[in-house]
Amino acid sequence: MQPPAPKTSDSEKITINLGPVDLGRIDLLVQEGFYANRSDFIRTAIRNQLGTEADAVTRSIERHTLELGLRDIGRAELEAAQAAGELLHVRVVGLARIASDVSADLARATIGSLTVLGALQASAEIKAALRDRIR
Known part of the structure; x- marks a missing residue:
């Protein structure tokens, strides 16, 4: 559990x-x-x-292919990406939250870039590991 x-x-x-x-x-x-x-x-x-400005925001979100709202990034998703040899490029307007059970090594191995317009909730270790990938 x-x-x-x-x-x-x-x-x-x-x-x-x-x-x-x-x-x-x-x-x-x-x-x-x-x-x-x-x-x-x-x-x-x-x-x-x-x-x-709602129409302008909507057009910009579509143009930049951003997700709107809450984006939870969990260990299972990252392990699946790692198994498939994929890098995730996460782009969020709102809140991006990386689960507490995600290790810094797993995040670094699977998150190619992280763009957050709003707030990012992640451990200090995750933020440090992704420092060069957070925009």
């Missing part, structure tokens, strides 16, 4: 810089009850902008 996957956050923390006028305008909207807090406003603004 495989151990349960570690709990992962469904969001990534980012930092932004805003001028005092924009920040004040956001605070005013929060104060007036339009948003629960600054983060709520910023998440809503980002989602709205991504919705506006």
